[in-house]
Amino acid sequence: MKSLCNVPPVLRMVWDSGRGVVLAGLVLRVIIALIPLGLLAVTRLIINAVVAHEQHQPLIHGFWWLVVLEFGLAAVAGLLGRGTDYCDTLLADRFTLHISIRIMEHASRLDLASYEDPIFYDKLERARVQATDRLSMIQAMGRVVQQAITTFSLAAGVFFYSPLLLGVLVLCVVPAFLGESHFAFLGYSLAHRQTPVKRQLDYLRVLGASKESAKELKLFGLAPFLSSEFTRLSQGIYHENVALALRRLRAGALLSLLSTLGYYGTYAWVVYETVIGRLSVGDLTFLAGAIAGASTNIQMLFSSFTSIADQALFLTDLVDFFAVEPTVRSKPNAQLAPKPVHTGFEFRNVSFKYPGTSRLVLDHLNFSLRPGWRIALIGENGQGKTTIVKLLTRLYDPTEGRILLDGVDLREYDLEDLSRQIAVIFQDFMRYDLTAAENIAVGEILNKDNRPRIESAARKSLAHNVVARLPAGYEQVLGRRFEGGVDLSGGEWQKMALARAYLRDAQVLVLDEPTASLDARSEHEVFERFAELTEGKMALLISHRFSTVRMADRILVLENGRIAEEGSHDDLMASAGRYSEMFELQAASYR
Numbered sequence: 001m002k003s004l005c006n007v008p009p010v011l012r013m014v015w016d017s018g019r020g021v022v023l024a025g026l027v028l029r030v031i032i033a034l035i036p037l038g039l040l041a042v043t044r045l046i047i048n049a050v051v052a053h054e055q056h057q058p059l060i061h062g063f064w065w066l067v068v069l070e071f072g073l074a075a076v077a078g079l080l081g082r083g084t085d086y087c088d089t090l091l092a093d094r095f096t097l098h099i100s101i102r103i104m105e106h107a108s109r110l111d112l113a114s115y116e117d118p119i120f121y122d123k124l125e126r127a128r129v130q131a132t133d134r135l136s137m138i139q140a141m142g143r144v145v146q147q148a149i150t151t152f153s154l155a156a157g158v159f160f161y162s163p164l165l166l167g168v169l170v171l172c173v174v175p176a177f178l179g180e181s182h183f184a185f186l187g188y189s190l191a192h193r194q195t196p197v198k199r200q201l202d203y204l205r206v207l208g209a210s211k212e213s214a215k216e217l218k219l220f221g222l223a224p225f226l227s228s229e230f231t232r233l234s235q236g237i238y239h240e241n242v243a244l245a246l247r248r249l250r251a252g253a254l255l256s257l258l259s260t261l262g263y264y265g266t267y268a269w270v271v272y273e274t275v276i277g278r279l280s281v282g283d284l285t286f287l288a289g290a291i292a293g294a295s296t297n298i299q300m301l302f303s304s305f306t307s308i309a310d311q312a313l314f315l316t317d318l319v320d321f322f323a324v325e326p327t328v329r330s331k332p333n334a335q336l337a338p339k340p341v342h343t344g345f346e347f348r349n350v351s352f353k354y355p356g357t358s359r360l361v362l363d364h365l366n367f368s369l370r371p372g373w374r375i376a377l378i379g380e381n382g383q384g385k386t387t388i389v390k391l392l393t394r395l396y397d398p399t400e401g402r403i404l405l406d407g408v409d410l411r412e413y414d415l416e417d418l419s420r421q422i423a424v425i426f427q428d429f430m431r432y433d434l435t436a437a438e439n440i441a442v443g444e445i446l447n448k449d450n451r452p453r454i455e456s457a458a459r460k461s462l463a464h465n466v467v468a469r470l471p472a473g474y475e476q477v478l479g480r481r482f483e484g485g486v487d488l489s490g491g492e493w494q495k496m497a498l499a500r501a502y503l504r505d506a507q508v509l510v511l512d513e514p515t516a517s518l519d520a521r522s523e524h525e526v527f528e529r530f531a532e533l534t535e536g537k538m539a540l541l542i543s544h545r546f547s548t549v550r551m552a553d554r555i556l557v558l559e560n561g562r563i564a565e566e567g568s569h570d571d572l573m574a575s576a577g578r579y580s581e582m583f584e585l586q587a588a589s590y591r
């Protein structure tokens with residue numbers, strides 16, 4: 001049972017999420033666990049006394065107190081049981097909170113590449129789902145402790161009368177346990193194997209009912225296609241599950257028959273011993289109760305154990321997930337980024353392949369970005385423009401070659417400090433379902449309550465006029481996920497995203513397609529300000545619009561992973577190469 005190796009780390013997580021509650025729960029469980037033995041011992045005394053009384057002997061001294069004691073024990077067991085329920089619920093909530101936060105923290109440190117790896121992504125998804133609703137796991141852990149103690153105490157009682165009796169009982173229950181564990185394992189492997197299909201199913205489910213897909217779904221009439229795919233995939237899963245459940249049913253029935261046989265066999269032996277007078281009626285009651293109690297407790301113990309093992313198997317993903325370490329990270333004692341930057345960035349013979357692919361997206365690329373430069377990067381779709389931004393921001397490290405900042409490899413700098421110097425708005429920037437103010441504040445979250453700064457950033461990016469039209473202004477929740485949310489147009493979202501870049505007081509500004517959705521007038525205004533705002537800083541602009549591109553001081557034309565041409569608009573037009581060709585092509589469509 002390799003899966004059980006995951007129990008200790010998980011126990012540790014449980015312990016970390018609430019020591020006081022864990023201890024309180026344990027103490028209660030130990031007390032409850034010993035009560036059944038106490039009850040049986042008292043019952044034995046009562047019955048022996050009653051039998052003696054029937055045979056015309058006087059009632060033993062304090063007889064009625066025994067009856068009161070029995071009631072007291074039962075009452076205490078009931079009350080403490082509520083207490084453990086309370087502790088379990090508390091602990092489960094704390095565990096969920098503790099784990100969810102740890103998952104978020106860990107996930108944020110991981111490489112971007114990890115997220116693009118479907119196997120890893122499965123793991124993350126499973127870990128995320130499993131973090132919630134762990135009440136049953138916590139309860140199972142508590143039950144194991146309690147049932148183990150009860151079983152041992154009752155078994156000790158049985159052992160006191162006859163060691164052999166105990167041996168027979170144990171032998172009959174063990175096969176049931178092994179069977180249970182075996183099937184728990186099969187169940188997990190099956191669930192594990194089904195994960196990719198389940199991911200496809202989830203995707204179809206989301207696709208079939210999401211805001212993003214609704215438009216195309218209706219107009220292209222995709223619903224029947226989606227539901228037939230869904231049916232096809234889910235039927236495979238259903239058949240596999242049924243087959244396993246059937247096997248489990250057959251084996252489980254046989255094994256439970258065996259343990260019942262063991263229990264009644266020993267019970268018959270005890271009855272026989274009583275009939276021939278070797279045991280008293282009190283002993284009979286005690287033993288019958290202890291055997292019944294021990295065997296049900298052993299069975300329950302095994303099934304709690306299996307359910308932990310079951311959980312532990314699922315928890316493998318959680319443990320595995322925490323074991324994944326990022327490769328893009330700061331070195332120990334990494335140096336801080338230069339402030340201000342002197343000589344700027346330099347790509348030196350940089351080559352890059354995405355992990356798991358073979359195509360060289362960048363091939364021995366060389367270029368510089370110096371303070372005060374405004375560079376425009378152009379190139380056809382898929383030439384690697386966005387990839388260059390990902391390398392510059394260390395979302396990935398180059399496969400070969402080096403990226404230098406003031407002559408020092410980027411990998412030598414502290415990752416967080418480096419990020420602080422760069423403001424990037426990606427082509428596929430996020431549209432947060434948060435308030436307008438928060439949508440801008442994400443650019444520099446420290447400023448989330450600094451309204452004047454947020455407004456000033458919004459003015460620079462023309463987002464202020466967008467916000468002014470919203471019913472609740474900066475407090476307006478954007479997007480349609482939450483009630484009362486207002487959606488924006490593509491260009492309006494882009495202005496909000498641009499404001500994020502301006503909010504960040506960074507030395508480098510990188511805008512990937514910043515004006516793609518802007519109307520002509522907005523684009524013109526944005527760029528008039530852009531020139532002022534980036535005075536003395538480094539700016540990298542990526543655009544397919546030559547109206548934007550020609551405002552840059554230098555233009556780089558990216559082709560086949562290298563810089564094919566470099567120069568100002570006028571230089572490049574004069575040299576009549578790729579740039580002028582592309583420019584003429586776009587210009588021609590306007591004439």
Ligand SMILES: Nc1ncnc2c1ncn2[C@@H]1O[C@H](COP(=O)(O)OP(=O)(O)OP(=O)(O)O)[C@@H](O)[C@H]1O
Nearest residue numbers: 116354357361379380381382383384385386387388
């Ligand atoms: N995460 C990824 N994993 C694997 N390959 C990728 C990934 N992202 C991009 N690529 C590949 O890398 C190449 C360059 O992509 P990139 O996004 O840098 O292009 P681009 O120049 O920004 O294009 P566009 O003008 O369309 O924005 C593409 O051919 C693409 O297939």
Ligand SMILES: [Mg+2]
Nearest residue numbers: 385386427512
């Ligand atoms: Mg791109």
